[in-house]
Amino acid sequence: MIDTTSPLRMLIVEDSEDDALLLLREMRKGGIAPYHELVDSEDRLTYALRRGKWDIVITDHNMPGFSSFRVLELTKKYCTDLPVIIVSGTIGEGVAVTAMKAGAQDYIMKDNLSRLIPAIDREVREGFMRQAKRVAETTLEHMAYYDSLTDLVNRREFERRLVQALEDTHNTGRQHVLLYLDLDQFKIVNDTCGHVAGDHLLKQIAGLLSHQIRSDDTLARLGGDEFGVLLRGCDILHAQKVAEKLCEEVREYRFVWQSRPFSVSLSIGMVLIDDHYNSAGELLSHADLACYAAKDRGRNNVQLYETNDVEMQQRQSDMNWTSRIQQALQNDSFCLWQQEMVALQPGSTDGYRTEFLVRLTEGDETIPPGAFIPAAERFNLMTKIDRKVIQLAFQYLDRTGLGRRETGTFFINLSGSSFNEPELFLYISQLAERYKLKPGRICFEITETSAIANLNVTQRFISAAKRRGFKFALDDFGAGMSSFSYLKALPVDYLKIDGGFVRNLLEDPIDLAIVDACNRIGHATGLKTVAEFVENDDVKSRLVELGLDYAQGYGISKPRPLD
Structure with missing residues (x-):
């Protein structure tokens, strides 16, 4: 009724x-x-x-x-x-x-x-x-076509309009420009005030940007704190002015949350849509690269994508590596190699020593870490790689029984970013208990530059791990200008002297003096010293004379697969 x-x-x-x-x-x-x-x-x-x-x-x-x-x-x-x-x-x-x-x-x-x-x-x-x-x-x-938070066009619809603009360029020769916007300082607001504040900031920024573009242009939220602008029928000079105006408007804007003011800014990547492009994905990828370049160059600025820009080429290579690394993590494509160390002084009773080295396998190809580690560090993937290396190393030590013997030391590299992960030490401890490993058989390495970059965090991590029985080595020692002053603050067991000094110590008296000084300081603080990059018997003999404890390098043993 x-x-x-x-x-x-x-x-x-x-x-x-x-x-x-x-x-x-x-x-x-x-x-x-x-x-x-x-x-x-x-x-x-x-x-x-x-x-x-x-x-x-x-x-x-x-x-x-x-x-x-x-x-x-x-x-x-x-x-x-x-x-x-x-x-x-x-x-x-x-x-x-x-x-x-x-x-x-x-x-x-x-x-x-x-x-x-x-x-x-x-x-x-x-x-x-x-x-x-x-x-x-x-x-x-x-x-289906609009973002639920800002009511702007969403990524899917924006990509469809990009395709239309690209087709128009191919058919008529008209120029269009793509802007890729990333909101600087958004994470600070989100982390300190919560997601509600972050959502309010995004909505206000969306309204601010909307007033600065023409009615036939498109402003979209691409995800997170990223926005896209499609400027139709626009040349590079006009697009540059529009982008700079957007930066200016956001820079002068003050976001206030519960009486707390925040300053924000934009980094903008710009791409000219011309007939060299064949897909929206390629356009967005290059605009994203240019946006990252704007961030790298100080934020709050506009960068045009240029194919001959060395930094952008490097970032594109890194981004390609990022997807390959993530796929390798999912497919268990990482494997371990090892490189042995030898004792240089008579009477050493500490047993076998080797360092685990990570490699990436793709088909029949084995890829060294120098090819993918820089990209992993840049895109915050090192913590995941470190966890995988620890897992593979502990499984090997369990399978061979080496992790339960009374002697022998196995070195595992950790990145500086891993020391900042609160759950990593718990992960290491639980894994060691699962495989019944003796913590004293395992020595974690961290580079000197990573260690001193966040000294307090590094100290806490090393101290907690050493109480559990694990050992630590300070890698690439001597590369930093303040090496000796920081050494007393880090409770490590081994000092691995930077190979750049070791390699040429026979020809360069300064390198020889640095190696000698590092060894003496290490011994004075009760540490064992390891020389890296030992490539021939002559260098090895000189290191014996200097009194170093161990040597590692191609002149001692080349890296080889674990199995």
């Missing part, structure tokens, strides 16, 4: 006031007292449809100057889902069928109004259902 808690809003199209009163009297007999409006011309009908919110239209068929067919046309034009019932005394069967095909929901003869109430009840309910369905469809369609 019709909801009687709110009055039915009925539009009556009728040139006879008496007939309209008969309709209303019939409805009141059925317990319905609708709010209604009576119109008798096309102009008044149009006005009523455009300004009112109606539940149903009841119309006569023949009226001076127009008919129910015109009523159906206008209703469909202005109120798509509004039901129309024809109530007439003269309509024939054929006309009625035609009217139903044209969109009328029902027709009723004026001399038999017994079906009026049931028909109104049915059609109002179905009208509501049609309207609700249309709203749901419209909402879903909007969600």
Whole structure:
């Protein structure tokens, strides 16, 4: 039945006031007292449809100057889902069928109004259902093309428009420009004030940017704190001005959250859309590279993608490596090699020593770490690689039983970023317990530059691990200008002297003096010293004379697969 808690809003199209009163009297007999409006011309009908919110239209068929067919046309034009019932005394069967095909929901003869109430009840309910369905469809369609937070075009729709712009460039030669925007300092707001504050910032930035572009351009949220702008029919000079204006507007904007002000800025990468490009993906990739270059060059600036830019070429190579590294982690494509060390002084009883070295396998190719580690460090993947190396090393020490012997030391490299991961030490401890390994058989290496970059964190990590029984080595020692002053602050067991000094110590007296000094300082602090990059017997013999404890390098043993 019709909801009687709110009055039915009925539009009556009728040139006879008496007939309209008969309709209303019939409805009141059925317990319905609708709010209604009576119109008798096309102009008044149009006005009523455009300004009112109606539940149903009841119309006569023949009226001076127009008919129910015109009523159906206008209703469909202005109120798509509004039901129309024809109530007439003269309509024939054929006309009625035609009217139903044209969109009328029902027709009723004026001399038999017994079906009026049931028909109104049915059609109002179905009208509501049609309207609700249309709203749901419209909402879903909007969600498919627009970002739910900012109401900007989403990435999928933006890429579609990029494809259209690219096709236009190929067909007409017109120039368009793509801007890739990244919001600097967004992580600070998100981390210190929470995601609600971050969402408010993104919405406000979206509104700020929207006012700076033309109506036929496109502003989109590409994800996270990244936005895209498609400038249609635009050359590089104009695009540069637009991009700089966007940077200026955001730089001068102050975001305030709970009385705390924050300054934000934009880094923008710019790409000219020309016929050298064949896909939206390629355009976005190059714009992203240019945006990263803007960040690397100080943030709050605009960088144009240029194919001959060395930094951008390097970043593109790194980004390609990123996907390969992530795939390798998923496919267990990393493996370990080893490189042995030898004791240089007689009487050493500490047993076998070797360093685990990570490699990446792709098909029949084995890729050395120098090819992928720089990309992994740049894109924060080293912690995942370190975990994989630790897992592979511990599995090997368990499988061979070497990790449970009384002597022998196995060196595993850790990146500086891993020391900042709170869960890493727990991961190492649990893995060692699972495989029943002796912590004293394992020595973690960290480079001197990584160690002193975040000295407090490094100290805490090493101290906790040493209490558990693990050992530590400071790698590439001597490369930093403050090596000796930092040495007392780091409770390590081994000092691995940077190979750059060791390699040429026979020809360069300064390198010889540095190696000698590092060895003496190491021994004075109770550490064992290891010379890296020992490439021949002559260098080895000189290191024996200097009193170093161990040597490692191609002149001692070349790296080889574990198995």
